[in-house]
Amino acid sequence: MPSNIQDSNLLRDYQELQLRVMRSSHIEQQLRIVQDRLDHELILYKRLSAYSSKAVNTSSVDELLRLSVEAMVDVLEIESSAILICRENKEPIFHHEGLPLSRVSEEDFCADFRQISQVVPRSKAVILPSRKLQLMTVLQAYTDCLFYATVDQKLGIGIYVVGLISAEKSAFYEKLGEKHETIFNLFTQQLRSILTSRYQEEQIRQQLVRIERSEQELQKLSMIARKTKNAVLVIGSDHRIEWVNDSFSRTTGYVFEDVVGGRLREVMKKHEVDVEGRQQILEAVRQQQSCEVYATSRSINGEELCWNIEIIPVVNDAGKHLSNILMLNDVTAEVRFKEDLLTINYKYQLISQEAKVGIWEYSIADNYSQWNEVLIDMFGAHQKDGATGYYEFWESRIHPDDREYVINERRKVLNNEVKSVRKNYRIYNSDGEIRHLQSHTIGQYDEEGRLIGLMGSSIDVTELMQVDERVQSLKQFYENIVNHLPSNVMVFNGQHELVYANESMLHAHPFLQQELSKNIDSIIGINNATHAFLKRLRLHLSKAFVTQKVVSFNEVFILNHHQRNMIGTALPVGIGDSELLTIVSFTDVTELNRFQKELVRKNTELQKVNAELDNFVYRVSHDLRSPLLSIEGILGLMEDDDLDPEVREYHKLIRTSVGRMDSSIKDILEYSRNSRVELKIERFNIKKMVEAIFADHKFYGGNPMELQFTPECDSYLESDKTRINTLFRNLIGNAVKYRRNVPDSFVRFGMSTHKKQVVITLTDNGKGIEKMKIKKVFDMFYRGSSDSVGSGLGLYICKEIITKLQGKISLTSEVGQGTMVTITLPLKPKLK
Amino acid sequence: MNYLLIDDDPIINLVHRKTILKFDEGAEVKEFLSPRTALDEILQNPKDVNGHVIFLDINMPDLNGF
Numbered sequence: 001m002p003s004n005i006q007d008s009n010l011l012r013d014y015q016e017l018q019l020r021v022m023r024s025s026h027i028e029q030q031l032r033i034v035q036d037r038l039d040h041e042l043i044l045y046k047r048l049s050a051y052s053s054k055a056v057n058t059s060s061v062d063e064l065l066r067l068s069v070e071a072m073v074d075v076l077e078i079e080s081s082a083i084l085i086c087r088e089n090k091e092p093i094f095h096h097e098g099l100p101l102s103r104v105s106e107e108d109f110c111a112d113f114r115q116i117s118q119v120v121p122r123s124k125a126v127i128l129p130s131r132k133l134q135l136m137t138v139l140q141a142y143t144d145c146l147f148y149a150t151v152d153q154k155l156g157i158g159i160y161v162v163g164l165i166s167a168e169k170s171a172f173y174e175k176l177g178e179k180h181e182t183i184f185n186l187f188t189q190q191l192r193s194i195l196t197s198r199y200q201e202e203q204i205r206q207q208l209v210r211i212e213r214s215e216q217e218l219q220k221l222s223m224i225a226r227k228t229k230n231a232v233l234v235i236g237s238d239h240r241i242e243w244v245n246d247s248f249s250r251t252t253g254y255v256f257e258d259v260v261g262g263r264l265r266e267v268m269k270k271h272e273v274d275v276e277g278r279q280q281i282l283e284a285v286r287q288q289q290s291c292e293v294y295a296t297s298r299s300i301n302g303e304e305l306c307w308n309i310e311i312i313p314v315v316n317d318a319g320k321h322l323s324n325i326l327m328l329n330d331v332t333a334e335v336r337f338k339e340d341l342l343t344i345n346y347k348y349q350l351i352s353q354e355a356k357v358g359i360w361e362y363s364i365a366d367n368y369s370q371w372n373e374v375l376i377d378m379f380g381a382h383q384k385d386g387a388t389g390y391y392e393f394w395e396s397r398i399h400p401d402d403r404e405y406v407i408n409e410r411r412k413v414l415n416n417e418v419k420s421v422r423k424n425y426r427i428y429n430s431d432g433e434i435r436h437l438q439s440h441t442i443g444q445y446d447e448e449g450r451l452i453g454l455m456g457s458s459i460d461v462t463e464l465m466q467v468d469e470r471v472q473s474l475k476q477f478y479e480n481i482v483n484h485l486p487s488n489v490m491v492f493n494g495q496h497e498l499v500y501a502n503e504s505m506l507h508a509h510p511f512l513q514q515e516l517s518k519n520i521d522s523i524i525g526i527n528n529a530t531h532a533f534l535k536r537l538r539l540h541l542s543k544a545f546v547t548q549k550v551v552s553f554n555e556v557f558i559l560n561h562h563q564r565n566m567i568g569t570a571l572p573v574g575i576g577d578s579e580l581l582t583i584v585s586f587t588d589v590t591e592l593n594r595f596q597k598e599l600v601r602k603n604t605e606l607q608k609v610n611a612e613l614d615n616f617v618y619r620v621s622h623d624l625r626s627p628l629l630s631i632e633g634i635l636g637l638m639e640d641d642d643l644d645p646e647v648r649e650y651h652k653l654i655r656t657s658v659g660r661m662d663s664s665i666k667d668i669l670e671y672s673r674n675s676r677v678e679l680k681i682e683r684f685n686i687k688k689m690v691e692a693i694f695a696d697h698k699f700y701g702g703n704p705m706e707l708q709f710t711p712e713c714d715s716y717l718e719s720d721k722t723r724i725n726t727l728f729r730n731l732i733g734n735a736v737k738y739r740r741n742v743p744d745s746f747v748r749f750g751m752s753t754h755k756k757q758v759v760i761t762l763t764d765n766g767k768g769i770e771k772m773k774i775k776k777v778f779d780m781f782y783r784g785s786s787d788s789v790g791s792g793l794g795l796y797i798c799k800e801i802i803t804k805l806q807g808k809i810s811l812t813s814e815v816g817q818g819t820m821v822t823i824t825l826p827l828k829p830k831l832k
Numbered sequence: 833m834n835y836l837l838i839d840d841d842p843i844i845n846l847v848h849r850k851t852i853l854k855f856d857e858g859a860e861v862k863e864f865l866s867p868r869t870a871l872d873e874i875l876q877n878p879k880d881v882n883g884h885v886i887f888l889d890i891n892m893p894d895l896n897g898f
Binding site: 622626627629630633634636637 | 841843844846847848850851891
């Protein structure tokens, strides 16, 4: 079959053609696919290009990253994207698109990113297969992953870029391949370069700001250095002074030119910086150390300056030492003030120590007290008492009766009720003695007036108190006395106010009770009499007050309707320096006056009687003597030679009797004369007197007698001549009368003058007197023996005369041996 | 020689007269017991008493010798 063959050929051709057509259409299809793919890729590249142009124009890193994550999803046609930027010392920046952050935390993603970066090459875009993702914590949910990680050392940042897609979730899942890798690579390159440039820009900007800022800083610093009160020195690395500020010149007096360029060592020497300070500064500069030094120097005028010096080494960024800055803080005033304060404090301590003032201070903030030594001694406190701040110890030592009061007073200050309190209280010291303290508590306040503590002082006033008590009791005592004095006493003070009137006074003038403490000028009497009394009293008071002398005056009080005469005295008395009192006292002299008058009257009477008596005695004696003399005269007429011997014998007897009577009368006369006549003192020669008296007695009859004087006998005596004459007339008379009948009878007179008295002795070798009688010889009318011829008045008169002459007479005698009379007289008797 | 004896005690005057006459026999002796009488007499003839010796007691009643 040709046809068949033909047909068969044809069919074969047809089939071949058909195959060709099929093949060509397949190719066409293939081409179309490629075309599509290329078109698609072109779109992706266009998107990438669009991203690039947008990204360059972003204004901030944040904006760039936001754009980047969005663009990544678009460009790569993936499900999610994320960018993590880690910076040194800063929070990481994380941006994402499409991550399920509501379910998985940002940190978990970041942790996975970091983990992946450990195993993939740096700075290369890679596609991670799903089997690798299976190993990750959160990323296992995705099928494919695009990953890029890089580190920029210069900028100090790490960049992680991640794209994610999962087969299940994406509708148009396409396994990531070469195409994606290429685009991702391009994308990351662009991102990186933009990011880097952004960060570089930022860094530059920051550096610019920093430079600007440090310039300002520098300006400020130099301004401060120039304007500061502190003196500032800049020392170069060659230890020469590079710069000083105005304050340095102002304080030291050395100007910029004096100092700059000089070596630090020499400059310090010139400024007389103290040796220790100099060494410390040089050492610090050499060692390039920052430190503080205290030093003193002298200004150009020689004044001492005190400095706190801060040495600051200046080092550049490279660590090279450039210079040292010396900041000199002038603390001269502070140092002086501190010294003054110390001196004041020392003085204050010394004063409190010397004055025995206990001082304490209590701080509320510390709840602690400090005591000075005086107070510690006062209380007898120990170290352990101080450890707890003394308060409990102090409280325990207060006298129980005073405790509540004292603590309350202290609390008043603590509660801000008062600023200070003064209190006296008792304590027990370490010996258990009660001591009285006078104490003062003062609140301490800060600047805002808040109470911050207490301080106070205590003085031991025990002795003072005791003295005070004594004074009080004495005062009581005297007040009692004055109160019960019979005299009326009033006391006025310097203002003429009646401050006191005793009971007698108030009894005499009861109205004064209401007038106490009133001025005398404002006291009004109750009647005319008291009115006048007060008026007179005012005059006396002011007189006493002005003259400051006692004023005496008479006053009449009416007491119980009787007139009483009073003697008033106003006595000004100063008490201390200031107080001036006038004590007015009245003494009732009514009785006294009466007695005095009586006495004067009686005395006059007595004197009269006495005179009369004397006169009487004299008259009697005299009148008795004249008839005796008459008898003697007649007897003389009758004496004739032719008288009968018997009559002659009678005559003689009569004569003897008349003589004895006459001598008795003379004795009485002498006695009366001694008592009547006043002393009359004169100087006279007693030896001559004694000789004359002895001569009168020589012819008394009997055996001869001799008058002797002791060898050292004085001649002159100052006394009453007449009385001394009577005295020796009697004594010598006795010696002559009672002489013994021996050949060498004598009477010896002696007188010696001593400091204040004259001693006269009269010794004889006569009959002597019996011991029993010696005592009585000076008695009136005593006669020793029957053969004595006197009146018994002789020695009595002698004794009376010696008494009148203010002397003494005594007598020693031995029977048959003799008698010695000793008389002592004052050198100069007083005239009464 | 003329003598005036003035004493209130006549015995004394008598003793004096006797004693005077014993030593001066031609003596003219006048006696007075009262000093006033004596004074009156002397005052009446003051010239008469010239050269007279007078014994005068000084302690007498009425008027004494001084």
